[in-house]
Amino acid sequence: MTESHSYSNNAPELKTEQEIAIMREAGKIVAAAHRIAADMIKPGVRTIDIDMAIEAHFAAHNAKSLFKGYRGNHRTPYPAVTCISINEQVVHGIPSTRTLREGEIVKLDTACSVDGWCADAAVTHAVGEIRPGWRKMIDTAWDALALAIDEMGRRKWWSEVAGAMERLVDKAGFGIVRAYVGHGIGRVLHEGPQVPNFVTRDFRKFDFRLEPGLVIAVEPMVCFGTGDVSLSRDHWTVSTRDGLPSAHVEHTLAITTRGVEILTAPLEPHPSIPVPGPRSIGAAAGTENQPSGAPM
Numbered sequence: 001m002t003e004s005h006s007y008s009n010n011a012p013e014l015k016t017e018q019e020i021a022i023m024r025e026a027g028k029i030v031a032a033a034h035r036i037a038a039d040m041i042k043p044g045v046r047t048i049d050i051d052m053a054i055e056a057h058f059a060a061h062n063a064k065s066l067f068k069g070y071r072g073n074h075r076t077p078y079p080a081v082t083c084i085s086i087n088e089q090v091v092h093g094i095p096s097t098r099t100l101r102e103g104e105i106v107k108l109d110t111a112c113s114v115d116g117w118c119a120d121a122a123v124t125h126a127v128g129e130i131r132p133g134w135r136k137m138i139d140t141a142w143d144a145l146a147l148a149i150d151e152m153g154r155r156k157w158w159s160e161v162a163g164a165m166e167r168l169v170d171k172a173g174f175g176i177v178r179a180y181v182g183h184g185i186g187r188v189l190h191e192g193p194q195v196p197n198f199v200t201r202d203f204r205k206f207d208f209r210l211e212p213g214l215v216i217a218v219e220p221m222v223c224f225g226t227g228d229v230s231l232s233r234d235h236w237t238v239s240t241r242d243g244l245p246s247a248h249v250e251h252t253l254a255i256t257t258r259g260v261e262i263l264t265a266p267l268e269p270h271p272s273i274p275v276p277g278p279r280s281i282g283a284a285a286g287t288e289n290q291p292s293g294a295p296m
Helices: 017-040 047-060 132-152 158-172
Strands: 082-086 089-091 105-114 117-126 180-184 191-195 215-218 221-223 229-231 238-240 246-248 251-256 259-262
Touching (some): 017 047, 017 251, 047 082, 089 246, 117 132, 132 215, 191 215
Antiparallel strands (some): 117 251, 180 215, 215 251, 229 238
């Protein structure tokens, strides 16, 4: 679940190896939830049925949903364990009896906590065959996330990573959502710092260092059009103003002394859920996991 864009000087809360280990367990449950969703997403399936399956999965593993009942600064609490956003909906779409249709794209975001520690991830899926341009947009979102994971092991400041992500998306010809950003994560879903996928003059005042113990949810939101968004009457669903489609992907990432780890990495291969970045501990083995430079 994304955080609305409003920079503050909330410093990162660095995590110990033991705390990251618990977050890794939450990440495995989130990864398994995404596998359940990936297997269900097809024409004719109701989004509420996907949500109910993931809610049952969390209950079976004694994991607490971080979305259901979440209010933040919204008028009403969020009513489901997943956000399921279709086509022009960017984030925070509410599951319903609506059925998926061939050619659509679906963004599924979910998060849980285990023993008080959190993990959060999002995947964009194609429903059957989709337009080539839409596929390129989804691939660009994953490419931006892969670039972030790679650069986090090389750079000293997040602004260096965010700038590289922004350039990649711009070069591909897509827009970036700037109203919502990623976030720190730990004992609660949204911790400091805010984690944008772009760089502004204001953000440079609140830039943060990349160092061991940092755990952040990085979530590029890429649009076919401008990236300008609006909030719907349900007070949650965020859609593009121009009605063009969008893609949203996210992983919870930790910097350790061994490199950058994807805490929500898929537990086994699935065509709808690529594993971005060559340095994901647990998603790849051997020397690829070693950082190439100063860790974030």
